[in-house]
Amino acid sequence: MRTFLSASLLLATLWSGVALAEPTYIEKMTGLPAICSLDAMHEETKVWAAAKKFGEGSKRWSEAFHRRLEVVRTCVEDAKDKGKVLYKAEVDLLPSLKTELATMYVSWLTYLDHIIDDDRESYERQYELSANQLKAQVDSM
Structure with a gap:
């Protein structure tokens, strides 16, 4: 019984340390477009379903298509506010990295603007590159 309590206490202590870990700036910034991408994919399945069931160009398809645009646009605008x-x-916090932060922020905004596009992967890669450059700069400090 004592061993079980000790193990439970140790596990709880270790877990509390993990649970308190604050996400990094890059993780927070990466998470915002990820949410919008998930929303876009979810709404896109509704557009495909409407196209399959009612035909592309039908009223139901058009409603689903415009709903997707609105959901993603709203998510992107919210993400931009939070990201700013x-x-x-x-x-x-890190004024010496203002240039690197600005570069990453610009690529992040561009990526967000293209979440709805078919070519969003290229913008995502540009953002990831700038995020990696910023991480390398921070790691060198």
């Missing part, structure tokens, strides 16, 4: 706050806080 995160960006400003990070620049205040």
